[in-house]
Structure formats: C-alpha cells, structure tokens
Amino acid sequence: MNIRRLIAIWSGRLIKTACQITGKQGVTLAGKVALSIYPPILKELAAEVRKDTFIVCGTNGKTTTNNLLSDFLVSNGNKVVCNHTGSNMLNGVVSAFVLSARLNGHLDADYACIEIDEASTVRVLPHFKPDYMVLTNLFRDQLDRYGEIDITMNLLSRAMKMAPNMKLLVNADDSLSTYLAMDNKNPYTTYGISEQVFKDQNSKEIREGRFCKRCGHKMEYKFYHYSQLGDYYCPKCGFKRPKPEFDASHIDMSDGLAFDVKASHIKANYRGFYNIYNILAVFGAASMAGIPTKNFNKVLGDYTPQFGRNEQFFINGTKVMLNLAKNPAGFNQNIGAVMTDTSPKDIIILINDNSQDGTDVSWLWDVDFDRLKDANASSITVTGIRGADMRLRLKYVDIASDLENDIEKAIESKIKNGTKNLYVLVNYTGLYSTHNILKKMEGKK
Ligand SMILES: [Zn+2]
Structure with a gap:
C-alpha cells in the first residue's frame, strides 16, 4: 500500500469529521485535499x-x-x-x-x-x-x-x-x-x-x-x-x-x-x-x-426523498410538502404534482436570484402558472428576494397572491390559519433554509 494513498484517505476522513464538528458539510473539501495529496x-x-x-x-x-x-x-x-x-x-x-x-x-x-x-x-x-x-x-x-x-x-x-x-x-x-x-x-x-x-x-x-x-x-x-x-x-x-x-x-x-x-x-x-x-x-x-x-x-x-424532493413535514396538524423547483421543466412538473391533489390547499412560492439560482428570473415567464387557477388553492403567498417579480408573474395570469418577505412568517401564518394542507415551492438557494425552518417547527410541535 502506497503511504501517500493512506495519508490521502485519512486526511479526507479527518477533514470531513472536522467540518462536521464545526457544522460545515466538508464533502468537497475532503475530496479536493485527498486528490491533491495522491492524484x-x-x-x-x-x-x-x-x-x-x-x-x-x-x-x-x-x-x-x-x-x-x-x-x-x-x-x-x-x-x-x-x-x-x-x-x-x-x-x-x-x-x-x-x-x-x-x-x-x-x-x-x-x-x-x-x-x-x-x-x-x-x-x-x-x-x-x-x-x-x-x-x-x-x-x-x-x-x-x-x-x-x-x-x-x-x-x-x-x-x-x-x-x-x-x-x-x-x-x-x-x-x-x-x-x-x-x-x-x-x-x-x-x-x-x-x-x-x-x-x-x-x-x-x-x-x-x-x-x-x-x-x-x-x-x-x-x-x-x-x-x-x-x-x-x-x-x-x-x-x-x-x-x-x-x-x-x-x-x-x-x-x-x-x-x-x-x-x-x-x-x-x-x-x-x-x-x-x-x-x-x-x-x-x-x-x-x-x-x-x-x-x-x-x-x-x-425510500426517503432528499431535501426538497416531495419532502413531507407535519406541523400542528398541517401537512407541509416541500419541493425544489429550479427551472421551467421542474416547476411545471411540481405544479402538475400540486394539481393531482384536489383538496383545498395553501401554496407558498419562494424565488431567489442568487448566482446558483440564476440571476435572471425571466425563466419564470416560461412556467405555466396559469394552471394554478384550478389548483383549489385558498391562498398563494410569494416570498424570497424576487417575491415581487413572482407576484407580478401571477398577476399577469389573473392570480392574486400575498407578498410576505419573511418565509418563516409566511409558513407560520398558514399553519395557524390555513387549510392544514400546505405546499412550499422554492428555488435552489431557498431550499436549505426553508428545510431547516420546517424541521425546527416540526421539532417544536
Ligand atoms: Zn431530422
């Protein structure tokens, strides 16, 4: 066994552990260091x-x-x-x-x-x-x-x-x-x-x-x-x-x-x-x-889906479904999934425009939001950095929505006064924070 190979593997593990202790993921760093020690x-x-x-x-x-x-x-x-x-x-x-x-x-x-x-x-x-x-x-x-x-x-x-x-x-x-x-x-x-x-x-x-x-x-x-x-x-x-x-x-x-x-x-x-x-x-x-x-x-x-892939939470009697929707095809599919549930529901849509999301949000105009008219939604709330753009997009197809800049407040409000059936659709950089908020709320119930 090559000693550099052993060092590379041990270093990777150490980095992963150290990152976990300090609350970081560390996965890619572990790989990077291992590869540089022993290509x-x-x-x-x-x-x-x-x-x-x-x-x-x-x-x-x-x-x-x-x-x-x-x-x-x-x-x-x-x-x-x-x-x-x-x-x-x-x-x-x-x-x-x-x-x-x-x-x-x-x-x-x-x-x-x-x-x-x-x-x-x-x-x-x-x-x-x-x-x-x-x-x-x-x-x-x-x-x-x-x-x-x-x-x-x-x-x-x-x-x-x-x-x-x-x-x-x-x-x-x-x-x-x-x-x-x-x-x-x-x-x-x-x-x-x-x-x-x-x-x-x-x-x-x-x-x-x-x-x-x-x-x-x-x-x-x-x-x-x-x-x-x-x-x-x-x-x-x-x-x-x-x-x-x-x-x-x-x-x-x-x-x-x-x-x-x-x-x-x-x-x-x-x-x-x-x-x-x-x-x-x-x-x-x-x-x-x-x-x-x-x-x-x-x-x-x-099978337990990953973060934001049909991820379910139960918070004070409300079923919350979190889904990632990062591009037009994915968003249209998520709308389709919402539509197959015919019971009354609340919907929250979070749109950010950080670099990982794509800073240009004009792709929202390629999503068939008009279908949400038939989604039996008792409320639609928009949030995120580009919540206002999202609201405009919905207004364009005659769908009214409420703007709430704080995602946590938006979720709390629907859990308190909603239909007990909540869908949260988020794009990429909103996923982890929203997941953590829902996880925390679920733990408190
Ligand atoms: Zn041809």
Whole structure:
C-alpha cells in the first residue's frame, strides 16, 4: 500500500469529521485535499469496486435516481459507494470513494452509484470507466444559461467516447438524450412512456428539442408528456423516438404512482409524473446489470426523498410538502404534482436570484402558472428576494397572491390559519433554509 494513498484517505476522513464538528458539510473539501495529496486516488479506489459502477447524469432527477438505485442495491445485500449528498463534481466524486474506504486504504464495495454533473463528466471519466451511464433528460436550466444545452451535449459526447464500453440507459421520450445515444458508438438501451397520459396539451410551453438534432428540421410530435418529452419524429430525416425497452404502461396517478413495466407492477407513494421516469431509470439500470427486481416495491416504500424532493413535514396538524423547483421543466412538473391533489390547499412560492439560482428570473415567464387557477388553492403567498417579480408573474395570469418577505412568517401564518394542507415551492438557494425552518417547527410541535 502506497503511504501517500493512506495519508490521502485519512486526511479526507479527518477533514470531513472536522467540518462536521464545526457544522460545515466538508464533502468537497475532503475530496479536493485527498486528490491533491495522491492524484491516482480516484482511479485506484474506483478499480476496487467488485461488480459494476453506475453514473447518473441529466438536468433533472439525478439525485433521486442515483440515491434510489443505491438504496435498491443495498436492499439486495450489496455494499455501495454513493455520493448521497449530491456533491456531483470531481471533488465530490473523489470524496464519495475516499470516505467509503476503510482505514487500511482499501475499498469494500460491490457497486458504485455516482451522480455526476454533466459538465464534470469529462473531468471524472479520465479517472475511471463506468459500466453504465443513466442519462435522465436534458433541459435548459435557466434562461441566462441559454445555449448551454449544446455545450452540455458536446461534453457528454466526449465523456461517452472516453468510455466506449460504457452502456447507456437513456430516456427515449427525450429526443436530445436519444440523439446523443444514437450519435455515439456506446451500446444503449432506452426507457420511456409510450401511452399518452395527458390529454390537454399546452402548446405555449417552451420546448427545448423542437428541432431535429440530426438534420435541423422542425420535429413533429404525436403527443407530449411535458416540456420536450413525448413521442417525436422528424418528417425529413426519419430520426424518431425508439420503442423503449423499459416501457411504463397502465399508468395510474390517482393514489401515488402505479404502473407496469416488463412483468412487474410498480407502486410508489409519491406524486409527480416525473417520478415515473426516475423509477423507470432505476428499474432499467438494475435490470441491465442483471440484478433481480423482486423487492423493488419494498425499496420504493422505504425510500426517503432528499431535501426538497416531495419532502413531507407535519406541523400542528398541517401537512407541509416541500419541493425544489429550479427551472421551467421542474416547476411545471411540481405544479402538475400540486394539481393531482384536489383538496383545498395553501401554496407558498419562494424565488431567489442568487448566482446558483440564476440571476435572471425571466425563466419564470416560461412556467405555466396559469394552471394554478384550478389548483383549489385558498391562498398563494410569494416570498424570497424576487417575491415581487413572482407576484407580478401571477398577476399577469389573473392570480392574486400575498407578498410576505419573511418565509418563516409566511409558513407560520398558514399553519395557524390555513387549510392544514400546505405546499412550499422554492428555488435552489431557498431550499436549505426553508428545510431547516420546517424541521425546527416540526421539532417544536
Ligand atoms: Zn431530422
């Protein structure tokens, strides 16, 4: 055993512990220091994974998909390395391996499930070659990053070429992900939803993949699921949605989510059409790797979503649902999830414009807020640094809202005098503070 490797691993652990004591997360710092002490650390540890390494990429749904896959593998009796906290750039990935290593410097793991930020794939893949890449979808993140989809696709394409034997699992309903898979030489498999689920199609929604990536012609759609996801084809060059290998059918969203895939009936206790994709991706990845899916529903039942992914709190008799909505596609999906609950409710929307949120909030105009008219909302409160912009956005579609600059006061007021059913939608930098406020309130009850 190389002594520098041991020092790198011990240092990473020490940093993590020191940061925890002082209340900081410290995950990326641990990885950064370990990598600088011993640059081959990631390569060597990743090579010690006994079976397969999965990486999960894509704009939305990465963390849920990756953590659910990891939970599923653990439930099958495996030891798994996973970057649960969502630290998904190079240092975060290094950290996941370093912090899983034993004090003797070796890794004891059957599988690795690693979520990687799309742009970081080209920095991570020189260190190890994954067996599988799950690509959830490619959406535009915020308006001020417009045009970055092409850059992201080029980076992913380069990453795929770095690991030519890596098998891809892509969302067939997303023409961008599918094109990437078809355009590269890696073997690929697809998942998707072939039945039309939503009858009312909103034609105003901005859709990313409107033009064929292969020939540039305008794409035709038999139907949309949401955003650019749906059954598409190019009338000019013949590029079209492939028939998915893992195809969800008999979808029922009346009580949580239920659907069939292959010979399995899947039942999950969460809302949100997008979660069907996350579950399908996990089911597909596990099946591709030859892992039996018998106990799949049990794992779904036990799964605790991450911060702000359908996170539930109970405070003085009020059910509070916290959800992260950081871009138009994610926001539209969250509105859809709110709409499937027909009982009276209060809604709080928090919009910040810090650099991680995107400083330009004009993306709010791409979200279909007019649908909230039919949400049976007895009140809508807007808050956050750009609460006033949010209020204006709602006013534009004739929806009245109250402005309360203090999120804590907004929540307290609805718990005291509300419908006992509260939805809180926040964008990125509001997530942790709102989560902590709700956690504190729940503890006090
Ligand atoms: Zn075409």
